[in-house]
Amino acid sequence: MAKKSYSFYPGCSSQKAASASNYQVSVDAMCQELDIELNEIPDWNCCSASIGYAGGGELPRLALSARNMALSEQAHPDQDIVATCAACWLATRETQERLGEDDELLAETNQALAEAGLKLKNDKKIRHMVEVLIEDIGYEELGKHVKKPLEGLKIAGYVGCQTNRPFGIHGESFENPKYLDKMIETVGAEACNDYEKKVSCCGGALAFSEPEKSQALIKDILESAYDNGADMIVTPCPVCQMNTEVYQDQINAKYGTKFKMPVVYYSTLLSVAYGKSAKECGLDGQVIRARQLEEIAGK
Amino acid sequence: MSDYNQQMIEKYRGNFLKEVEANVEEGDWVKMCMQCGVCSGSCPLGPHWEHPPQEIFMMIRANKREDILSSSSMWMCTSCYNCIARCPRGLPITHIMHGLATYAKRLGLAPKEQPTAKFAQLFWDNLTKTGRVNELKLGLSLYFMNGFGEGIKTALKMKDVGLGMLKTKRMTPMEMLGGHKCKDVKGLQAMLKKAEELEEARIGKRG
Numbered sequence: 044m045a046k047k048s049y050s051f052y053p054g055c056s057s058q059k060a061a062s063a064s065n066y067q068v069s070v071d072a073m074c075q076e077l078d079i080e081l082n083e084i085p086d087w088n089c090c091s092a093s094i095g096y097a098g099g100g101e102l103p104r105l106a107l108s109a110r111n112m113a114l115s116e117q118a119h120p121d122q123d124i125v126a127t128c129a130a131c132w133l134a135t136r137e138t139q140e141r142l143g144e145d146d147e148l149l150a151e152t153n154q155a156l157a158e159a160g161l162k163l164k165n166d167k168k169i170r171h172m173v174e175v176l177i178e179d180i181g182y183e184e185l186g187k188h189v190k191k192p193l194e195g196l197k198i199a200g201y202v203g204c205q206t207n208r209p210f211g212i213h214g215e216s217f218e219n220p221k222y223l224d225k226m227i228e229t230v231g232a233e234a235c236n237d238y239e240k241k242v243s244c245c246g247g248a249l250a251f252s253e254p255e256k257s258q259a260l261i262k263d264i265l266e267s268a269y270d271n272g273a274d275m276i277v278t279p280c281p282v283c284q285m286n287t288e289v290y291q292d293q294i295n296a297k298y299g300t301k302f303k304m305p306v307v308y309y310s311t312l313l314s315v316a317y318g319k320s321a322k323e324c325g326l327d328g329q330v331i332r333a334r335q336l337e338e339i340a341g342k
Numbered sequence: 343m344s345d346y347n348q349q350m351i352e353k354y355r356g357n358f359l360k361e362v363e364a365n366v367e368e369g370d371w372v373k374m375c376m377q378c379g380v381c382s383g384s385c386p387l388g389p390h391w392e393h394p395p396q397e398i399f400m401m402i403r404a405n406k407r408e409d410i411l412s413s414s415s416m417w418m419c420t421s422c423y424n425c426i427a428r429c430p431r432g433l434p435i436t437h438i439m440h441g442l443a444t445y446a447k448r449l450g451l452a453p454k455e456q457p458t459a460k461f462a463q464l465f466w467d468n469l470t471k472t473g474r475v476n477e478l479k480l481g482l483s484l485y486f487m488n489g490f491g492e493g494i495k496t497a498l499k500m501k502d503v504g505l506g507m508l509k510t511k512r513m514t515p516m517e518m519l520g521g522h523k524c525k526d527v528k529g530l531q532a533m534l535k536k537a538e539e540l541e542e543a544r545i546g547k548r549g
Contacts, residue, residue: 055475058522060514062477062507086525088473091466093421096440097447097459098466101367102541103534110533151544155537159529208423209436217427244386244422251484252461253387253418260386289503330506 044078047179050119050167051081052111052135054128055089056281063128063281065311065328070127070172072314072323076188077180082122084115090134093205094248105148106155108138112169113161123168125175127310129205129280136169136210171206173279173309177222178213185229190318191339192231198312199235199273200224201264203283204244218242223277226309230316235271240264245286254290255297261286262294265302275305275333277312284308289330305333315340344450351407358407365545367441368434375399381425381435391415395425395435398442411451416443417458460487470534473524478517 056063057070074081088111091104099107112135115124126132142149142165153163176185200223206212212222219241224234243264246257264287268276278284288306295302307329314324321340326333354361362369375396382394393401393415401410416439425435443459446452452459461484468480485500486493497504507513524530 055469055477055522058474060511060516061522062512064512065510086473088524088530089469089475091469093436093440094458094462095466095469096444097452097462098470099534100444100448100538100541101441102544103537106533106537110530151537151540154540155533158532158536159526161529161533204420204422204424208427244420244424246386247420247422248461248465249387249418249420249458251481252457253390256387256390257420289506292502293499328510328512330510330512 054131065325068325069310199268240267
């Protein structure tokens with residue numbers, strides 16, 4: 044297949060030594076194998092995720108995403124914008140949609156952008172990396188690159204919220220999207236097909252401000268993965284990953300559970316199956332080590 | 343109470359629905375609610391809302407202005423978009439809740455000690471300073487948002503989580519010394535300032 048090039052919006056959590064830096068490492072390894080070129084949007088800024096609304100009104104928040112889109116139009120005019128972070132993707136797509144429907148808002152956004160010397164046409168496609176894999180590469184091609192099938196592993200595909208709603212992945216349902224399960228099977232592992240908590244909320248940003256309420260949600264997500272016999276959880280979202288991984292000790296202390304469930308990204312699974320080293324797959328970024336993947340990567 | 347709040351009370355006297363339609367993000371959708379309750383039943387933190395979304399929509403029509411704007415309800419939204427995906431009338435409920443929260447904050451009516459209201463403001467202040475979120479500073483400001491004593495307690499409680507992130511290089515103390523940022527911070531801040539001005543002018547014009 045020919046090289047595919049995209050205008051890439053990595054987002055704050057994917058930066059060096061940030062909370063999802065291991066995601067970025069595995070995405071790089073995966074993209075190298077699939078001949079996907081990610082051209083970083085120059086000087087991109089934070090999208091304000093879905094928690095910026097206390098300080099920022101509608102227009103300032105739209106302007107943040109609009110700045111990234113305008114910079115992308117300038118630097119990579121013929122390339123779709125691709126984000127790996129669920130919140131980045133969602134905020135940017137929402138901005139594109141709202142500005143596309145409201146000429147007055149678009150005009151005002153452009154007035155604000157002019158202060159930074161920018162102008163937005165708003166004619167780009169905003170896509171999640173998962174869409175690139177499914178729609179531009181395809182499951183069959185994804186499977187062709189597998190050198191080390193993840194045989195014997197049972198994995199719960201935790202899709203979460205923002206990669207699933209309100210936009211979701213084309214052709215999938217909101218209540219039971221199948222794409223993560225298909226990816227799990229593509230790399231030779233077994234998917235937990237009846238994972239009830241697949242699209243449940245982990246609390247998102249409220250894991251910080253409402254830890255007890257959020258951890259009650261996270262507990263159910265983990266418990267369901269255990270009940271379905273999962274060895275690990277896989278997710279497409281940096282917030283889902285962090286929330287379900289790093290609070291397991293606190294949840295154990297509170298609820299008397301014994302959770303120790305690794306939570307990885309789809310890109311971790313793909314890069315391990317593609318024969319990349321543990322380091323290239325970002326496995327050293329697991330707070331709860333994914334020993335079974337380390338073993339396969341070390342073979 | 344802020345002057346702005348007083349102004350709005352006088353402007354929309356007795357018609358909170360009209361006030362919401364004119365001033366709240368996606369507020370003109372509110373009248374479409376048919377009170378089926380799917381939103382409230384679908385909300386992950388539903389039981390913790392003082393007034394779940396369905397109730398808020400009816401309260402808006404019943405002019406329960408202060409009760410809504412000063413409640414902690416909207417600040418319970420995790421932005422999971424379940425309500426949007428399931429609403430049979432297609433209301434952008436998540437956005438309306440965010441919009442109500444923004445408006446309550448603007449009027450000075452948002453509850454002062456609401457943790458998410460505080461955290462969301464810290465998040466905005468953090469990202470607009472350099473154009474990118476400084477996760478370490480954000481985390482620390484969150485721990486200490488209720489004062490120093492409380493902060494030390496929270497920091498101790500969160501110690502192991504922090505150590506886990508440090509050990510796996512998903513956090514670095516170097517972020518204290520500036521850290522990640524946009525090159526054109528000046529342009530970004532000028533853009534945000536302009537956007538705020540334009541929005542204020544638009545809200546003033548409407549209704």
